Amino acid sequence: MKNRIGTETVSDWVEVTQEMIDKFADATGDHQFIHVNPEAAKMTPFGGTIAHGFLTLSLMPLLSSKVADAPKLEGVKMGVNYGGNKVRFLTPVRSGSKVRGRFKLLEFAEKRPGQYQQTNEFTVEIEGQDKPAMIAEWISQIFV
DSSP: OGGTTTOEBBBOOOOOOOOHHHHHHHHTOOOHHHHHHHHHHSSSSTOBBBHHHHHHTTTTTHHHHHHTTOOOOOOOOOOOOOOOEEEEEOOBBBBEEEEEEEEEEEEEEEEEEEEEEEEEEEEETTTOSSSSSEEEEEEEEEEE
């Protein structure tokens, strides 16, 4: 993994549906009309409903599972989120848009025997848009 520092992997495209947005609203209690009311959201500068920023962030596991050439570590027992250094929501994700994840490995280090920490730059791109939806620097811990 240390040899992969600085390299990028890219996921397949995934559609962000209104059903996905509605389920996220139910799970989080965030039912703001810009997310769940298509008619009212048409009257906003967004022109329709948009995904929650935290929904966009939470797509990380799904998008990382759709990276064809992702490196595989042998003997992994579990991985856990450790936190983020930065998260920026740059462009709203409209319902029906397709997004993909771009993952750049920034750091990989053994913290103690059998426990590693990796930091990735995670960028969510929107199909047909120049500016990404989100950029985050995310830290994970891996146990072997």
